[in-house]
Amino acid sequence: EPEVTQTPSHQVTQMGQEVILRCVPISNHLYFYWYRQILGQKVEFLVSFYNNEISEKSEIFDDQFSVERPDGSNFTLKIRSTKLEDSAMYFCASSPFAGVDNEQFFGPGTRLTVL
Amino acid sequence: SQQGEEDPQALSIQEGENATMNCSYKTSINNLQWYRQNSGRGLVHLILIRSNEREKHSGRLRVTLDTSKKSSSLLITASRAADTASYFCATDTGGFKTIFGAGTRLFVKA
Numbered sequence A: 001e002p003e004v005t006q007t008p009s010h011q012v013t014q015m016g017q018e019v020i021l022r023c024v025p026i027s028n029h030l031y032f033y034w035y036r037q038i039l040g041q042k043v044e045f046l047v048s049f050y051n052n053e054i055s056e057k058s059e060i061f062d063d064q065f066s067v068e069r070p071d072g073s074n075f076t077l078k079i080r081s082t083k084l085e086d087s088a089m090y091f092c093a094s095s096p097f098a099g100v101d102n103e104q105f106f107g108p109g110t111r112l113t114v115l
Numbered sequence B: 001s002q003q004g005e006e007d008p009q010a011l012s013i014q015e016g017e018n019a020t021m022n023c024s025y026k027t028s029i030n031n032l033q034w035y036r037q038n039s040g041r042g043l044v045h046l047i048l049i050r051s052n053e054r055e056k057h058s059g060r061l062r063v064t065l066d067t068s069k070k071s072s073s074l075l076i077t078a079s080r081a082a083d084t085a086s087y088f089c090a091t092d093t094g095g096f097k098t099i100f101g102a103g104t105r106l107f108v109k110a
Helices: none
Strands: A005-007 A010-013 A019-024 A031-037 A043-050 A053-057 A065-068 A075-079 A088-095 A110-114 B005-007 B010-014 B019-024 B031-037 B043-050 B055-058 B061-066 B071-076 B085-092 B098-100 B104-109
Touching (some): A019 A031, A019 A088, A019 A110, A075 A088, B005 B085, B010 B019, B031 B061, B043 B071
Parallel strands (some): A010 A110
Antiparallel strands (some): A019 A075, A088 A110, B005 B019, B019 B071, B031 B043, B031 B085, B061 B071, B085 B098, B085 B104
16 A cells, blocks of 8 residues: 655754755655644644645744655655754655545654754 | 644543544634544544535544534544554645644553
8 A cells, every 4th residue: 555655764963954854755646745743742734735836834834944846756844954842753744635535644754853 | 722622632441442532623624534643653544524524434433523513523432452542633624734633642441
């Protein structure tokens, strides 16, 4: 069964460094998402992406963050200058549809630890 | 309160019992979804119910949606120890954005 994959599973970085989190969505899906979950808290929407551009973003997704689909398979989240409070699990998701049938398939997540 | 709030926050039951979790939301929605998350793992999609549907079943899961009350419930029948997890409702309000609730932690004792 096709699944969303994410690499790395765990990333440790120093405050101020740039990190790139990678995702491979399910191949025939058209809509892509990033979410984060700070330990013990709820899953928070960051950004959605369709047709090579951002569809919607949350207030969390500030200028430090960017997303890219550099080729036909990868979907990346870049954090330019990490802060301690960026430590969280980051989940990528993809879906074949938008709207009423928007069932999203989630990857296993990348745990980002900022020291 | 926020869009997509579950109650109870935590639920502990015996294996074989039914578990009911509730979700309330504030704005109109396209659909509502329920997800399961095992500790430290990713989210598993359980069921999606459209705004024009009232009830949906999938195996031991039964989801209801009452748009007049802006609420949904997830019923897990004949629970098993493997059902122990956090359960989240998530609402799609028509944009490209899904809002998750804080979740219900379910513990099923063997």
